[in-house]
Amino acid sequence: MAKIFKKCLIIGLGLVFFLAFYPVRLTQYFCDRLFAKNTASYTGFADVFAEVFYSAEEALKILLPDTQDIKEETRTLNEDQKKSIAKQAEIQFDPEFDKEFHFYIGQSNGQITCYVAENTVKGKWGPIHYMLALEPDGKIKDVLILELKEKRGRPVKEARFLSQFFGKTIDSPIKLNKDIKGISGATISSRGMSNGIRKLVYVFNEVYKK
Amino acid sequence: MFLMKYIKNEESLACHCESANVSMADEAISKQARDKLRDEGSVKRLHYLMDTFLSIEVFYADEDKAPPFPEKERDKAKEVVEKAFREAARIEGVLTRFREDSQIYRINNYSFGKPCVITKELANLISTCIEFSKKAGGAFDITVAPLMELWANAAKQNIIPLPNELSSLLQNTGYENIILDSESSTIVFTKSLLKIDFGAVGKGYALDRIAEILKENRIEKARLDFGGHLYYFDNSELDTEYIGIRNPMSCEEIIFSIPLENRSISTSANYERHFNIQGKRYGHIINLLSGFPVDNRIASVSVISPSALEADILSTAFFALGLDKGMQLIKNTNEAEAIIVTDNNGKPQLYFSQNYEGGGDAA
Numbered sequence: 423m424a425k426i427f428k429k430c431l432i433i434g435l436g437l438v439f440f441l442a443f444y445p446v447r448l449t450q451y452f453c454d455r456l457f458a459k460n461t462a463s464y465t466g467f468a469d470v471f472a473e474v475f476y477s478a479e480e481a482l483k484i485l486l487p488d489t490q491d492i493k494e495e496t497r498t499l500n501e502d503q504k505k506s507i508a509k510q511a512e513i514q515f516d517p518e519f520d521k522e523f524h525f526y527i528g529q530s531n532g533q534i535t536c537y538v539a540e541n542t543v544k545g546k547w548g549p550i551h552y553m554l555a556l557e558p559d560g561k562i563k564d565v566l567i568l569e570l571k572e573k574r575g576r577p578v579k580e581a582r583f584l585s586q587f588f589g590k591t592i593d594s595p596i597k598l599n600k601d602i603k604g605i606s607g608a609t610i611s612s613r614g615m616s617n618g619i620r621k622l623v624y625v626f627n628e629v630y631k632k
Numbered sequence: 633m634f635l636m637k638y639i640k641n642e643e644s645l646a647c648h649c650e651s652a653n654v655s656m657a658d659e660a661i662s663k664q665a666r667d668k669l670r671d672e673g674s675v676k677r678l679h680y681l682m683d684t685f686l687s688i689e690v691f692y693a694d695e696d697k698a699p700p701f702p703e704k705e706r707d708k709a710k711e712v713v714e715k716a717f718r719e720a721a722r723i724e725g726v727l728t729r730f731r732e733d734s735q736i737y738r739i740n741n742y743s744f745g746k747p748c749v750i751t752k753e754l755a756n757l758i759s760t761c762i763e764f765s766k767k768a769g770g771a772f773d774i775t776v777a778p779l780m781e782l783w784a785n786a787a788k789q790n791i792i793p794l795p796n797e798l799s800s801l802l803q804n805t806g807y808e809n810i811i812l813d814s815e816s817s818t819i820v821f822t823k824s825l826l827k828i829d830f831g832a833v834g835k836g837y838a839l840d841r842i843a844e845i846l847k848e849n850r851i852e853k854a855r856l857d858f859g860g861h862l863y864y865f866d867n868s869e870l871d872t873e874y875i876g877i878r879n880p881m882s883c884e885e886i887i888f889s890i891p892l893e894n895r896s897i898s899t900s901a902n903y904e905r906h907f908n909i910q911g912k913r914y915g916h917i918i919n920l921l922s923g924f925p926v927d928n929r930i931a932s933v934s935v936i937s938p939s940a941l942e943a944d945i946l947s948t949a950f951f952a953l954g955l956d957k958g959m960q961l962i963k964n965t966n967e968a969e970a971i972i973v974t975d976n977n978g979k980p981q982l983y984f985s986q987n988y989e990g991g992g993d994a995a
Contacts, residue, residue, distance in 0.1 A: 475678045484714055552680065564721060565680035603855075605886060606934055607878030608901035609835070610684050610859040619680070 476568050485555040489528035497629045498522045511624045513617045543618035675709045684859030691853040712849040716842045723838045727830040740827040747818040755817040764945045765807040772949035773920045775805045777827035787907035798923035836944025839863045863896040880931035881980050896940035900947040901932035928954045931975045937968040
């Protein structure tokens with residue numbers, strides 16, 4: 423009997439607490455939602471995608487279209503060479519990616535037609551793996567990207583600033599979190615990429631033109 | 633009090649987890665499906681050109697056909713894409729002012745006082761640019777190069793250019809100092825320091841040419857992205873592709889999305905390319921009337937037009953002109969529409985040109 427009474431008491435107490443606090447919880451929930459809408463702006467996090475565009479063989483086929491023979495060479499630079507290049511080109515060598523430099527030399531009829539350098543630089547959201555084709559005199563022929571990490575923006579969840587329109591109002595339904603692949607914006611600049619290209623041109627001159 | 637806090641935390645935690653899970657799952661499925669489709673019906677390639685990334689994605693398979701698609705078609709599509717890249721590289725080689733073998737380098741250095749012969753293609757492009765310069769009242773001008781060089785040097789030395797330096801250079805700029813003879817394709821500069829820069833035009837022109845090449849090779853659907861300047865075309869017009877416009881205030885967000893079909897969108901803004909002098913930030917677009925980098929309330933201008941070249945030129949001109957005059961400029965064009973984001977005390981605010989009817993979503 424006492425056991426049943428105790429159980430009833432616990433359940434009763436629980437019920438009382440539940441009923442007493444439930445409105446608090448409810449109001450808090452709504453407060454939270456209202457609050458979030460008014461002040462907290464969602465950061466609209468972006469996802470990072472890795473994309474592969476060319477395989478190495480495919481890229482070489484494109485950069486060295488009519489060569490009969492492709493020779494592969496790996497070159498390393500000593501510290502002095504690295505220092506002087508870094509100073510001249512105003513770049514820094516990456517200890518991870520610039521240990522050695524990979525070159526492909528395209529030859530046809532015994533004549534070198536094109537050099538291709540393979541390298542990786544740090545981009546805004548991840549490494550950019552690319553190939554640079556140089557003519558024997560050091561002129562840049564082409565740069566293609568083998569692999570790249572790309573960030574795709576997510577829509578902003580907050581639409582508060584859209585209350586004022588100039589001209590026509592837009593009355594189509596709002597689509598949140600819609601998958602958007604193409605993004606228009608100011609012309610993308612990649613310092614990593616332009617520095618990387620300059621670096622390879624200097625390395626090429628150091629290794630093959632001396 | 634403690635209990636309340638606890639409950640609140642629990643509640644918000646539960647909410648977050650749930651929403652995150654759902655969106656993640658949705659995302660994963662749609663991504664998988666999309667990747668599968670893309671793998672088997674399209675080719676996407678990326679090159680580094682004109683100091684930015686050019687990506688070309690072409691769809692070679694009919695939408696109603698089921699995979700697997702023949703290997704032959706894929707190879708053909710790959711070839712066409714490479715052809716398009718070669719064209720873009722060729723255009724860069726013609727229009728760059730930094731390479732000694734380019735036509736622009738030649739006329740920049742040797743065409744003061746004596747006529748230089750240029751290709752028909754370049755003559756047409758220059759005359760188009762001059763027409764737009766007239767329309768924009770000089771706010772857009774390809775002869776901005778001397779000022780750009782001045783500001784680039786100023787940024788290196790960290791000093792603001794002197795007013796008399798600016799005014800003497802301003803006298804040496806201006807499209808009216810180019811004398812172009814379209815019939816014989818010759819060009820003469822009447823000012824010794826005049827130089828041409830195609831930075832604001834090159835990408836648009838290249839996109840138009842690439843689109844032509846793809847269409848010639850019977851590619852019906854393609855998405856081109858030249859470092860943020862997009863051009864999508866699609867003959868079937870079945871599903872509309874939505875594209876986003878970057879939020880200039882925080883660049884990883886999208887501020888607005890619009891459907892893009894057989895048109896091009898170009899955005900001019902300062903958040904990617906700018907320089908600092910003595911702690912002050914300057915944008916890369918220079919106002920040719922004052923000689924100073926543009927500094928107004930506009931955060932970004934996106935112009936949508938069937939011609940990528942026009943979109944490129946108009947977005948730059950709009951940015952330099954400011955909101956009211958820019959709106960007038962868009963009004964005077966046939967098909968162009970504009971979406972403008974202004975800086976309203978650190979918050980973005982959207983404006984649309986009067987003729988804007990593209991629909992779209994507040995993202």
